[in-house]
Amino acid sequence: MARPLVADIDLDALRHNYRLARELAPQSQALAVIKADAYGHGAVPCARALESLPADQRPPAFAVACLEEAELLRQGGVVAPIVLLEGIFEAAELARVEALDLWMAVHSEWQVNALLAYRPAKPIPVWLKVDSGMHRLGFTPEAATEVWERLARRPDSVTAIQLMSHFATADAVDAGYFRQQLACMRELAQRLGAPLCLANSPATLAWPESHGAWVRPGVMLYGSDPLEVASDATRRLKPVMTLRSQIIALRDLEAGEAVGYAGRWCAPRPSRIAVVACGYGDGYDRHAVDGTPVLVAGQPAGIAGKVSMDMLTVDVTDIAGADIGTEVVLWGRAANGRVLSVDAVARHCDTISYTLLTGVLPRVPRRYLGLGA
Numbered sequence: 001m002a003r004p005l006v007a008d009i010d011l012d013a014l015r016h017n018y019r020l021a022r023e024l025a026p027q028s029q030a031l032a033v034i035k036a037d038a039y040g041h042g043a044v045p046c047a048r049a050l051e052s053l054p055a056d057q058r059p060p061a062f063a064v065a066c067l068e069e070a071e072l073l074r075q076g077g078v079v080a081p082i083v084l085l086e087g088i089f090e091a092a093e094l095a096r097v098e099a100l101d102l103w104m105a106v107h108s109e110w111q112v113n114a115l116l117a118y119r120p121a122k123p124i125p126v127w128l129k130v131d132s133g134m135h136r137l138g139f140t141p142e143a144a145t146e147v148w149e150r151l152a153r154r155p156d157s158v159t160a161i162q163l164m165s166h167f168a169t170a171d172a173v174d175a176g177y178f179r180q181q182l183a184c185m186r187e188l189a190q191r192l193g194a195p196l197c198l199a200n201s202p203a204t205l206a207w208p209e210s211h212g213a214w215v216r217p218g219v220m221l222y223g224s225d226p227l228e229v230a231s232d233a234t235r236r237l238k239p240v241m242t243l244r245s246q247i248i249a250l251r252d253l254e255a256g257e258a259v260g261y262a263g264r265w266c267a268p269r270p271s272r273i274a275v276v277a278c279g280y281g282d283g284y285d286r287h288a289v290d291g292t293p294v295l296v297a298g299q300p301a302g303i304a305g306k307v308s309m310d311m312l313t314v315d316v317t318d319i320a321g322a323d324i325g326t327e328v329v330l331w332g333r334a335a336n337g338r339v340l341s342v343d344a345v346a347r348h349c350d351t352i353s354y355t356l357l358t359g360v361l362p363r364v365p366r367r368y369l370g371l372g373a
Contacts, residue, residue, distance in 0.1 A: 004246035004325075005278050007360055008332065009041050011049040012370035013238035014221060018050055019057065020236055021204050021217035028211045030204075031083060031197065032059040033218035035069060040283075040357040041222055041241055043069065044076030045368050051080060052371070061103065063216060067093050074100050083127060086137070087111050094118045105129045105164065107137040112147055116154055123159035126151060127197065130188065132165040132181040141188050148192050162214065163189055164197040170210070171202035171226050178203075182210055202226040205233045224353040225343050239339060241357060242332025243284075243364070246325050247296070247316075249275040259313050260305030265290045273304060274316040276328045281309040283359040284330060285349040288312075292348035295329040296322055298336030331356070 021030050038046040043064070050059050061081040064070050066089070070082045084104045088094060091114035097104055098120045106112050107129035115124065128148055131138035139147055144163070151158045165185050169177045182198070189196045189212075196212030201220035203210045206227055219226050223239035253259070253267040267273075274296065280286040284307055291302040296319045304315040316322040327335055331342040342353040349356070 002365075003277055004244075004248070005282060005364055006244060007040075007364050007366050008242040008244060009045065009366050009368050010238070010240050010242070010333075010370050011045065011368055013223060013240045014041070014046055014049055015053060015370075016238050017221045017223055017240070018053075018059065018217065020233070021215060021220060022057070024204055024233060025199065025208070025211040025215045028199070028213060028215045029060045031061050031063050031214050031216040032221060033063045033085075033216050034073075034221075035063065035065040035085065035218075036358045037069075039219060039222050039354065040360045042366050042368070043073060044078065045366075046221075047073055047078045047080075048076065049368075049370070051078065067096055067100075067102075070100055070102055071096070081125070087129075088114065091118070094120075094124075097124060098122075103127065103160075106147075106151075107139065109147075112150065116150070116157055118157060120157060123155060123157055125160040125162075126158045127162045127164045128194075130163060130165045130185065132184045133177065134166045134168045134181075136166070138165065141184055144188060145192065148194065161194065162197050163192070163194040164214075167198065167200055167203055167210070170200060170207060171228055173228050175207075178207070178210075182207075200226075206231060219354055219357075222357060223342075224357070225341070226353075239332045239341065241342070241360070242334075243278070243330040243360065244332065244334075245276050245278045245328050245330065247274040247314075247322060247328060248277050248311075248324065250316075250322070250324065251275070258305075260308065262306060265305040265313075265315075269317070271304075271315055271317045272322070274314045274322055274326075274328070276312050276314055277310070278312055278328075278330055279308045279310040281361070282364050283356075283361040284312065285345075285351060285356060285359070287349045287351065288345075289348055293340055293344055295327075295334045295338055295340050297326050298329075298334040298338045300340075 063083040087105045103125040105127040129138035197214035199215040204215045225234040251273045
């Protein structure tokens with residue numbers, strides 16, 4: 001019998017979440033972000049599932065971080081355009097960009113120079129990255145005007161130029177900085193007559209004024225709520241990954257007996273502890289505190305003691321019928337339909353859902369469910 005830990009990937013839920021992004025931004029094209037192996041869900045299966053949507057619903061393009069991620073998608077049979085969000089890392093990559101028929105971001109002067117020195121057989125679609133306040137990648141708005149004009153003068157090398165930027169605080173209740181960035185990009189786009197791609201997942205969900213020619217849903221595709229305060233839109237998201245395992249052992253403890261490394265958790269009463277096949281060697285966060293939620297047979301329970309490499313322990317004293325082989329959901333949807341959001345787990349680990357989802361390691365089998373399987 002195989003180890004019971006598995007990550008179930010619900011491709012129907014993925015497609016539901018993508019349709020929601022399109023519904024929220026009906027005048028925009030939706031660039032599906034599947035970098036970091038589709039946030040740990042499997043880039044090729046997720047892209048193929050989205051490509052299998054009806055022609056008028058499927059993504060017009062996908063987005064990844066780098067050439068290696070794009071190559072894996074092409075090898076997996078993905079035919080839609082793919083945007084390299086960080087562009088190239090050296091000039092020699094331009095030959096592969098052309099061969100794989102990719103679109104690319106440019107955020108630095110050396111990338112622009114390399115692109116304009118290259119002679120592609122057909123022009124390469126370019127997304128000009130502007131630093132509107134994130135202060136990470138991109139040209140200043142002042143420099144972007146000159147770069148745009150240089151690119152526009154080279155239709156032999158460059159085509160379909162888009163303006164893109166990234167919001168630093170679109171997830172926050174305080175919208176002051178978000179509005180500054182938005183105003184900056186709107187002014188620049190109006191001056192250049194340029195199409196805009198600004199809205200990440202939180203902006204797609206909460207700020208329709210930011211939607212522009214493109215939106216680029218990322219973590220929302222996988223069912224995670226990126227907003228500080230949930231909204232009607234985020235409550236419609238469906239979890240795509242369910243990380244599920246089983247109880248593999250049970251221990252009955254007297255009051256005061258400790259569990260796990262350093263004895264962090266001590267039984268406050270006579271208690272029953274379940275050992276679950278999942279640990280930080282699988283990508284579950286070792287920073288999970290006592291009480292971090294799990295579902296045991298679809299019922300709420302909490303972690304008791306430090307997470308080990310291959311196992312974790314759960315207080316099941318109040319879970320009637322908990323036994324060897326009982327299902328334990330670390331996040332996602334239990335067999336009885338109850339959902340434990342990855343966002344709730346992340347809060348108990350003092351992290352964000354992105355790190356949990358992308359952190360599920362390769363030794364955890366992915367099992368693909370739904371029409372795209």
